């Protein structure tokens with residue numbers, strides 16, 4: 626039987642793994658929980674379940690930070706657990722295609738390759754694909770023949786703004802802005818307005834439910850700790866307060882998109898104008914972000930079905946379609 630092939634998008638918040646054998650995409654929290662500083666306690670979604678709730682001796686953390694691998698050892702363990710599970714406990718030789726951010730150092734890029742090589746997952750061939758190129762393919766854009774495609778991937782720790790042309794990347798900027806900062810802005814405004822401390826998961830839930838709440842004309846009901854009394858309380862948070870809290874982080878994204886547009890070679894402008902901006906990444910779904918980007922840039926904004934999975938879908942296309950094999954490259958021996 627031919628080798629199995631995996632495509633990996635190593636997000637700060639979610640790991641996405643495309644598995645060629647059954648043509649499926651697996652998504653779980655990219656998190657590991659460790660007990661007493663040494664024993665693996667849980668990983669993936671079950672580690673996230675404990676996050677912010679576990680006793681002091683269990684520490685749950687994300688080994689990827691700001692889009693790059695920050696904790697190599699834990700990331701290797703996590704990857705091995707996931708690939709082992711996806712192989713039904715029977716690891717076989719496999720090829721790996723990994724998506725990497727563009728606007729990072731050569732050393733940080735190489736770390737993605739080294740991770741797969743060193744994780745004991747029987748990697749045979751390891752290929753790298755620029756994340757934005759995979760994103761474009763995942764959106765079903767014919768990236769090899771398009772001149773001027775603007776993709777904005779709003780993730781957890783980062784937003785990657787890229788201009789693609791003819792299968793390559795013309796410009797790319799990775800900024801430290803994303804879903805986590807949105808959650809933090811919500812927490813800060815609830816604290817300032819209501820004297821209430823809420824957890825990160827609560828803020829995330831409010832953020833995700835915002836559109837529905839607004840439609841239903843209902844406030845967000847949250848539980849937290851009152852700053853003055855120190856007691857747990859329930860409060861109703863108006864959606865307008867949450868919307869206002871998000872304007873500033875949204876503007877950071879809009880300003881950076883404008884900077885990229887200013888630097889884009891004018892010959893690419895026509896296509897970008899015609900197609901508009903493609904929004905991907907989980908946090909691109911937050912209420913009003915798309916419409917504010919549209920107003921702020923004057924460009925049409927395209928949303929997609931499963932924005933968390935577009936990079937993994939693009940890797941699937943590279944793996945399945947020989948026409949796109951050329952966008953993947955090997956970095957073996959590079960930078961050493």
Ligand SMILES: Nc1ncnc2c1ncn2[C@@H]1O[C@H](COP(=O)(O)OP(=O)(O)OP(=O)(O)O)[C@@H](O)[C@H]1O
Nearest residue numbers: 636637638639780781782783804906907908910911
């Ligand atoms: N329906 C939704 N509405 C709004 N936000 C959402 C929704 N679903 C997920 N998110 C947010 O998307 C973010 C995760 O998205 P994604 O998986 O694309 O990030 P990541 O790839 O792990 O991060 P990064 O690209 O920064 O490394 C989280 O902040 C989460 O709260």
Ligand SMILES: [Mg+2]
Nearest residue numbers: 636637780906
């Ligand atoms: Mg991502």
